[in-house]
Amino acid sequence: MTWNDCLEKYLHQCSNRVSKVSKIPRLSISLASKLLDELPNLKIIHLIRDPRAIMNSRDKFSWTPVPGGAVSLCKKIMADYLSSVEVKRAHPGRLYTVFYEEIAGNPIETFRGIYDFLGYQFSKNDQIRLTARTASSKQGNAGSTYRFNSAKTASTWKKQINSTVLKETNKACFSVYQLLGYPEFKGS
Template identity: 30%
Template sequence: MVAWSVCAKRIALGGSRNWILLLVVFVVYTTWRETFPDAHSLKTITFMAKMKPQGANRPSQSIGHPKIVQDGYQKAILLSYMRGGTTFVGSTFERNKDIFYVFEPEWSLIFQTMNEYQPLQNVDGTFQDPVWIHDADETVERLIQNYLYCNISGIDVTSLRQRFMLEARYTKPLYDCVRMKRNKMANCVKNFTNVCTSKKFRFLKTVRLRVHAIEKLLTNDPSLRIIHMIRDPRGIAVSRQGWQEFYQAKMTFTFGRVCAEMLRDIESVEKLPPEVAKRVLPVLYEEVAENPESMVEHLYKFVQMPYTGYVREYVKNVTHAAKDNTVGFSTQRANSAKTAYSWRAKISWKLSSEIDAICERVYKKVGYLRAKSEQVLRNYNISLRDPHISGSYVDKFRQFRIPP
């Protein structure tokens, strides 16, 4: 606190700009404390960061996947990109009481890998080895595997406490339990594990997981299915602009990365053996928005989970609501099809053209079209999707899986 007070006095002498800087630093610090409540003190973390990383160049240790997993449980992962429209699709599975649903399970773990020497605290109070950036994929895969197989005691404490646990009916009680100091972590985990194992169907929704990180898991478990959801990058751009303004300053850079991730995921699926690739279903967000009731039912059929009357009614209600609710991760839309293309009136011609150039290879794989002029961009009667593209990623990998 002394350091903070000294810093504040110095910044006060520097005028309003430095006060803004202080505010930004304070927000970042408090967010860090909220995200990693069980981390060591700042001095300890600083000391660890300066330590020579023993075995930093060691080869990654194997997770130890079983050859073939047949445990009688049906599992699925909804994989996409931030502001890619997955919150709505994920919510249709979260509303199903027969499905153990987890929202963004690897969120805190991804941020931990940004600090190479950040240890992971186990449920029993011990610590795992620090997360090395070059081992990040293996660490994330282990986390996903633990959720899919209800090995909750193998999940680090920070992941169990992260804020997205509030987004699902079965994970919220765990979040509440571990946040109450009088509760023992072991008891919270035991209850959560019992809930997980009682459900025959398990479903994870994520925008931070990439296909290559779970290739082994997908290959070794014939009951695991992946819904790979893709949205027009221009639509993602507008959604992100409205959600967090800081994206506007670096939008072109951001979409170089977004489309690179899309392309890598597509190519990862294309390289899978045919018998494995058939358990991956590419889906366009725009198609779901245009026909939400039929598409959600088809997605349920693909992952082989029960599509209940309650879920059917939920889909109908949220996609034909009286008005939009666009706060945070809300899924309520008065007209979901109209919402899917509203970006065409909001995006600047300059940004649209830049994204067209950056994401050209993704467009060719999926079937999105460049806007040849601003007039074309604003004209909703002119489609920016090619419905007749032959051999596209979406067409090739989903034929015979979702009826037209």
């Protein structure tokens, strides 16, 4: 399938749907919020993840090494969070912040909150589908959404993170941890 085929399929599938969802990693909240004025039905879900987990992942793929990668990541997380507070004031009920760790650790309740924010009912079938992905009998690869135990998977970084990556990320992100309530972790 070519890129054009994929785009055409996506546009066709979206054209007859009531809701359209797009995942846009690394888009700043300040930029995304500009769309709220233009699109009155748009709602934004702001996903935040522990920067140590992100830096562990980036280290595995040799992306954005420390300390520079951690510094820029935590500046962005801080800016996005502070922007989200302003956006929530300017556009009540249009931006919802959720933590990755909440999704992994308590998926049913977290998705009930997301569905409520979006104005949908969280059905028994939705719960079954979500449970199949977060407490599955099969483990997917890193890009898959199937997990034996999503909470355990979400904290795996704690056993894998390189001590230098952890130390530098802790230095760069201390104020983010304080603001967002992430607990101290200095290694195992």
